[in-house]
Amino acid sequence: MISNSTFLITGGTGSFGNTLVNHLLKTDVSEIRILSRDESKQHEMRLTINDDRVRYFLGDVRNIDSVTRAVEGVDFVFHAAALKHVPAGELFPWEFTQTNILGSHNLLSAIENAGVKKSVFLSTDKAVYPVNAMGMSKALMEKLVRSQYYSGSSVNLITRYGNVIGSRGSVIPQFISSIRKSGKVQVTNLEMTRFMMSLEESVSLVLFALENGNPGDLFVQKAPAATVQNIVGALGILMEIESIEIEIIGVRPGEKIHETLLTSEEKFRCIEHQDYFQVPSIDSRDTSTYNMQLLNGVEYSSNTTEQLTQESLAELLARIPLISELLMQS
Numbered sequence: 001m002i003s004n005s006t007f008l009i010t011g012g013t014g015s016f017g018n019t020l021v022n023h024l025l026k027t028d029v030s031e032i033r034i035l036s037r038d039e040s041k042q043h044e045m046r047l048t049i050n051d052d053r054v055r056y057f058l059g060d061v062r063n064i065d066s067v068t069r070a071v072e073g074v075d076f077v078f079h080a081a082a083l084k085h086v087p088a089g090e091l092f093p094w095e096f097t098q099t100n101i102l103g104s105h106n107l108l109s110a111i112e113n114a115g116v117k118k119s120v121f122l123s124t125d126k127a128v129y130p131v132n133a134m135g136m137s138k139a140l141m142e143k144l145v146r147s148q149y150y151s152g153s154s155v156n157l158i159t160r161y162g163n164v165i166g167s168r169g170s171v172i173p174q175f176i177s178s179i180r181k182s183g184k185v186q187v188t189n190l191e192m193t194r195f196m197m198s199l200e201e202s203v204s205l206v207l208f209a210l211e212n213g214n215p216g217d218l219f220v221q222k223a224p225a226a227t228v229q230n231i232v233g234a235l236g237i238l239m240e241i242e243s244i245e246i247e248i249i250g251v252r253p254g255e256k257i258h259e260t261l262l263t264s265e266e267k268f269r270c271i272e273h274q275d276y277f278q279v280p281s282i283d284s285r286d287t288s289t290y291n292m293q294l295l296n297g298v299e300y301s302s303n304t305t306e307q308l309t310q311e312s313l314a315e316l317l318a319r320i321p322l323i324s325e326l327l328m329q330s
């Protein structure tokens with residue numbers, strides 16, 4: 001699929017975008033387009049990557065003209081452009097509505113008009129039983145992708161994932177910096193659990209979806225999770241600090257104690273692959289096999305998946321290049 005194809009990555013200057021671009025450039029891809037707003041991030045990326053198969057489109061997904069121009073002649077789209085910080089969404093929900101919902105609507109319309117073959121829209125565990133504006137905006141993005149409204153020939157897919165270790169603004173680099181500066185960390189709640197995956201795994205997930213997805217399918221990677229307590233403990237092991245001072249600041253508005261990647265209903269009817277769950281969008285109701293016992297309590301959540309110990313998380317973190325670079329500086 002990748003050979004001689006043209007890709008568009010909205011939000012291509014972000015953590016996911018950079019990882020995907022580097023992956024695609026190792027193949028015989030024909031062209032990779034990046035659509036994003038900030039010219040400085042594009043300039044930095046141009047200097048670092050230095051490959052003329054990458055083209056930069058300055059624009060905002062909120063603007064249909066920017067999106068239409070970027071999509072023209074493209075084979076495959078990855079939609080990563082988003083506002084993603086929960087606290088910001090609670091303060092500015094309309095900004096999240098415009099980027100995450102209206103921006104996705106613009107892109108779906110442009111994809112349909114341009115005859116794009118396949119697209120993958122990146123969603124988050126916060127879109128499941130959403131309690132914050134960010135999750136709600138992503139949940140509506142998912143509904144747009146799965147709706148019959150955009151009924152062109154393009155195949156539009158969704159991937160959902162939880163915390164990406166070492167992505168921009170994520171918690172582990174923040175903890176490392178805080179421990180280094182003051183020997184202490186501020187945490188919301190020690191029992192809170194979060195799914196853990198690497199940037200490379202997020203790229204593998206979207207490529208698996210691209211290769212295997214039928215219209216409207218949703219893909220989730222099987223992932224382990226860790227408590228906040230074990231995240232701090234793992235950093236203690238890696239930074240060789242016996243006891244890190246912990247200040248509990250309480251759960252912030254819009255935050256959950258545990259996250260969910262698949263609802264019971266989705267988990268009940270999904271196709272299970274070795275590393276992924278695939279939830280078809282087709283309505284496959286079958287009352288004869290609807291087993292309430294099986295349905296109850298089978299949601300796929302960060303407190304019911306495999307739990308990482310401090311030691312196993314430390315081993316996992318040590319294998320993440322960005323984290324080991326940060327640790328070497330300490």
Ligand SMILES: NC(=O)c1ccc[n+]([C@@H]2O[C@H](COP(=O)([O-])OP(=O)(O)OC[C@H]3O[C@@H](n4cnc5c(N)ncnc54)[C@H](OP(=O)(O)O)[C@@H]3O)[C@@H](O)[C@H]2O)c1
Nearest residue numbers: 011013014015016036037038060061080081082164167168
């Ligand atoms: N990181 C995680 O832990 C995580 C977890 C689950 C899901 N996801 C999803 O994965 C995707 C990528 O995340 P990431 O970690 O790579 O985020 P990121 O590093 O913050 O990158 C976001 C990208 O989107 C661009 N962008 C933001 N608003 C835009 C707009 N209105 N128009 C065009 N471009 C815009 C940004 O560039 P400019 O600012 O220059 O426009 C940047 O390139 C997001 O959809 C996110 O919701 C991430």
